Amino acid sequence: MLSRRLSLRSVVGRVIAVTAVGAAAIGATLGLFFAANTRLKEANADSVRAARVSAAAFDVRGKITELGSAIRGVVASPDRASIARWRRAESAWEPSLETLARAAATSEDQEQRTEALRFEIRLYVTDYGDPLVRIAQLSPAAARSSDANTEGSRRLQQILDHTDGVAQSAAVEAAQRSADASRLAHQATVAGIVALVLTPVLLILLGIWLARLVAEPLRQTVEAASAVAAGNFDVRLPERRRDEFGSLARAFNAMTQSLATSRRELIERAESLEQSERHKSELITMVSHEVRTPLASVLGFTRLLLERDVSEAERRRYLEIVDSEATRLAGLVSDFLDARLIEEGQFALRREPFDLGALVREQAELTLAHDDAHELALQLPDEPLSVEGDRARLTQVVGNVLSNAVKYSPGGGTITVGARASAGVARVWVADEGDGIPPEHREQLFEPFYRGGAAAAGIPGTGLGLAVSRRIVEAHEGHIGFDPLERGTRFWFDVPLYAGNGNGR
Amino acid sequence: MMAAQALRPLILICDDELPLRELIKAVLGDRYEYLEAEDADQADAVLDRFDPEAIVLDVMLPGRSGIEFLTELRERRRERPIPVVVVSAWQSQQDAQAALGAGANAFVGKPFDPKELADVVETLIAA
Missing domain, CATH: 1.20.120.1730 (Four Helix Bundle (Hemerythrin (Met), subunit A))
Known part of the structure; x- marks a missing residue:
């Protein structure tokens, strides 16, 4: 010393x-x-x-x-x-x-x-x-x-x-x-x-x-300190001197760097808070719309049934609509519950071996049964595609990816649905011929409540489907992702093949 | 055809939700003839070929919103404006003001009372 x-x-x-x-x-x-x-x-x-x-x-x-x-x-x-x-x-x-x-x-x-x-x-x-x-x-x-x-x-x-x-x-x-x-x-x-x-x-x-x-280093230090006081944290003092001014410069530079880092972190935190606030407000808007639309049908038709005398055929049709809209509401509620489970990290799977290929065919035909705008192209293997997983949850994933393909290609076109076994995993894919996903929305696609430009385009949804799907696939030690196509998007997911009893059930 | 049109006024329902279009038709009943559109572009296409007595318009449509459609409609057709009832799931004071400001004749929020909607449409057509 x-x-x-x-x-x-x-x-x-x-x-x-x-x-x-x-x-x-x-x-x-x-x-x-x-x-x-x-x-x-x-x-x-x-x-x-x-x-x-x-x-x-x-x-x-x-x-x-x-x-x-x-x-x-x-x-x-x-x-x-x-x-x-x-x-x-x-x-x-x-x-x-x-x-x-x-x-x-x-x-x-x-x-x-x-x-x-x-x-x-x-x-x-x-x-x-x-x-x-x-x-x-x-x-x-x-x-x-x-x-x-x-x-x-x-x-x-x-x-x-x-x-x-x-x-x-x-x-x-x-x-x-x-x-x-x-x-x-x-x-x-x-x-x-x-x-x-x-x-x-x-x-x-x-x-x-x-x-x-x-005097010279003192003047430089005063100038730099004034710049920092004015909010410019990018100023640096030359550190080449080996005396007290060198030590001062090193301490000063460390300080400005730490200030700059803190400010950047604060700005990032503020931006992330702002974004999460925006998401929340979008969520509220979306929930109110998503809930009100089916609720409006249910309430409207039940009041109609209560207030007017209608024919038996009309009554039956109205009740079918009420049933379908109430089911939609139930699905919505179930999505929210899933989202909560995801956030709390509780996700129990009921695993059993089953044919994933059959499930994909079933869901694809069901989803597109009453859809005249889209054509279905199936690419499924002849033999069963045996996996061990939670059938109900994987049905949810396939259903979500399929309904996205329909929703995000409002202009119609072919929806290609396929599955095959490769390298120890069963891969399922669904490709649409829609407008595709703009690059700026790709990164956050699997974030809960993230909907990209969908709300502005008037496409209904909660922004939970893909987040829930990813969670389900990952719980099966699998992967989910998507490839932008020349026209449209191909979503895919992999889950491990059933290894317990040969290749089939 | 002419006779039928004279007897039963033509109404355009513009809503992307099939169940809601069904509901509106059921509420308004057999007194009217209906045209349907799922979005603003389809509604424009319908208006090119038909001249409905009234339009029942949803706010939240895919693509252009109901309010945008209405604003453009009012600018385009200043003479003999078609009466427009705006229905919306949003049902806030702001939406009602936006709708009326864009030139709507009435605003009915979802979930609506069947009688209220029927009365509003009847009054507008009678006027």
């Missing part, structure tokens, strides 16, 4: 990294300034020290010159006063040298030079000065020999030269450091100025970068 939050892929991580780099740059600039300042101060201190070394060297030089003068005074006149002067000079040089040594103690080279100088002066005093004083006290003439004096002057000059060397070396060192310091200060100043100029440029670049990093 922590590593994810601080990853350079994330916006937060990148902003922190860039800020850190900027802070480091500013820190480095300040550091340069600070270093340059320190070095300048050091250089200043060095030149002060060099001046002190120079002053101390001058002092030491004076003491050495005094040593030379005192020894010459002793040589010239070895009296008490000159000897005392020598003694004073002898003890005066060392504190001055000590001061020089402290002032010049800035490098090993300087320390070695002052130590060498101390050793040389001491040697001059002990090996040359003191012996010469004793010689002068014993024999002033011997002391005045040129050799000794020449040697003394030479050594004194050498010591003076070495003293100057210490002062010069300190001055050189100070000059060197001062040059270094001023070069560094110059570099630091240049770097500082460059940094000062670059900072606003960097700030502007940082602003642009931040804008690209944050």
Whole structure:
């Protein structure tokens, strides 16, 4: 979690990294300034020290010159006063040298030079000065020999030269450091100025970068969110970024997709409800018509019989109509009961073996007996077509398919009814030469109460026949379907053949 | 033939249901001669050849509805309009209004009282 939050892929991580780099740059600039300042101060201190070394060297030089003068005074006149002067000079040089040594103690080279100088002066005093004083006290003439004096002057000059060397070396060192310091200060100043100029440029670049990093995706997100608010759920954000905006885009896209899905489902549900409402209202219209028509006959004829005196022949005919119409009503009620059974899933079959071919012939001849508009063509096998099933229910299916063929070919024509055994099933088919079923009605044909365009065409029916038929056929482990023909439609159904007792009854 | 027609007025019954045509004929009785049609097209064909005194018309017919047939009939034959009684299983206020609006002279809902239908037809023919 922590590593994810601080990853350079994330916006937060990148902003922190860039800020850190900027802070480091500013820190480095300040550091340069600070270093340059320190070095300048050091250089200043060095030149002060060099001046002190120079002053101390001058002092030491004076003491050495005094040593030379005192020894010459002793040589010239070895009296008490000159000897005392020598003694004073002898003890005066060392504190001055000590001061020089402290002032010049800035490098090993300087320390070695002052130590060498101390050793040389001491040697001059002990090996040359003191012996010469004793010689002068014993024999002033011997002391005045040129050799000794020449040697003394030479050594004194050498010591003076070495003293100057210490002062010069300190001055050189100070000059060197001062040059270094001023070069560094110059570099630091240049770097500082460059940094000062670059900072606003960097700030502007940082602003642009931040804008690209944050503002652009933010703008896209706002636009997309506004589109969603306006009801457009098809907007998608680019998901290629691997930072927080990438996560946001993926979450956003998932959200719009889920919204679109929900809305589609709602619309579909609303449409399906609307359709089912329409079916229901069509059903009510249809039921009222289907029930009222036979009821009108029954009531009309019974009132006629009650109110008028009619002949015996008329009475009989009226009663036949009443009987037939009441039977029609009963069939209607039975259809509704079947539909209810279907919806509740209760469907008990009374299976027995029987000849399906004979049943088909019987039903076809019965249905078309009084029909002058249609011609019946039978295609039945000679041998029995034995199936084990519910005879009454399969009669209902055959009757339904036959009455549909008659109803939906009002122009007449041939109705072909056939049956045969094939591949373990008995197939029954009924083909008419009607107008056929328009493609848009085919899918829902077997739905309860679905009537396609039949209601508009004035063809009576409940829209239950095929739904009930399908249920019956499926309860027999069979299939029902239809094939659109060039002219009309062929309905068919398969039920398994009776396998129990050979092929016949 | 002429004498028979003069004695017994001709009535066209247009209903797709055979039992209802039988009922209407039985109700109206022997006083009239009857022509029958199962739908609007057949009714038009009958009207091309005959000139009935009245039409008893069902609303719910296969194909064109009774109301459509009536509307077209009234537009086509403005002079000497044939009296039309509309019968319907729907029997709602809306159907009655639709029928009368289309030019029906009377509306009788199914199941109808035999006497009522007989009276309505008689009155229309007498007028």
